[in-house]
Amino acid sequence: MSKRRAPEVAPETGSPRTLIELVYTRIRDDIVEGRLAPGEKLRIEHLRLRYGIGAGTLREAVTRLVSDALVETEGQRGFRVTPISLQDLADLTELRLHIELDALRQSIRLGGAAWRTQLQRAFEALDGCAITPQNRKQWEALNTHFHEVLISGRPSAWTLRVWRVLARHGERYRRVAIALLPTQRRDVVGEHRQIYEAAMDGNEARAALALEAHIRASYDLLARDGSLPAQAAMRSTGPLRKALHYDGSAT
Template structure:
């Protein structure tokens, strides 16, 4: 059995696990992933007439998908001039990080208080799957890892019953994923010098032990490290412009 197949068997279904139900949803998912992975660069103009052929949909369908991405803040509208991929910056990353820390640490506290035996079982399964991915170290597949990482963070707070919190954190997570991909592309060695597995293990053990303060502190440190990595990278590589890679068109 290949390593990829073995890891896939541990995967838990996420919101994108089901096949897209409409052409709009298919185009939305494909565009979203290409923005997050950096195939569509920050600041790049999104020309409908070109992209409709790339994604194999009509112009109307593509515009509907772009409108959904606008609500995710992954694209910006330019009036009658169309859309661009949203820019990235250190200031945006810091704001994103602070907001995510505020929401997710409180959601984790609430989840620890309310989580039952079924929650503990889901959390153990999600951590086990993530651990399998992380044992590969620098050889791990970033895309595969991201799926397990997302699932782990979702399960951590799943016992908290606020739909708005889950929705907002879902949006913030996708933006965080975008910055993690920047960290991997621009400074992979430093990014993976982190002991990410130890970070996750500390959160997991504290959560299962119902030590909500310790779990929240471990989660905050974990979330802030990507911001710290990219801030140092920018400082060592000609300032914030080293991060943005913003298109001029």
């Protein structure tokens, strides 16, 4: 049986093709980047004012976000942004590890020269982008692309589909960690380099250990800090809300 070739992964262009996709992307980014708060009610009439889009289009976009688990339904009361909690982050972290470590090992085993070439390009682009407030969005896109390429050597469309949803939630918590713990410094550049070099060397065990430590780092920082609620709350309040600078314009 011949090996299936893993599809080449292209970075996201940020150019939605339809109005619904455009609105979906804007609301999704506002949730992930912290402009819409965890637990925030998403009233359609207020979203119309915020985004300047009709109610029907907004409902379709918000419904797509329910599928991504970034928005929850409240029965007959409408929608709210999915809350965050340490328990949720722990669950997300373990699921990411379950999927990504196996996919990384298989990528190293099956990816071949084409995969390594793509991984080299993704790493060099990420490594050349400084992490600053001004280019945070660009860095996040390159970071997501690097992690996606890492697991793309395994020819599984479903793995990538599920991973993309998890990656959005991972970015959301990563931004929370940055906002809550501005003085905490991680050597993220060094972490990426360790993963990259082990993968390029074909060392599955070393690459998996480096990736596991990298994925667990955000959880470990937030668990030690104690600012996140242990379980999901209806709405973020107090120091957490202040630290994340939520503007409240959708309430």
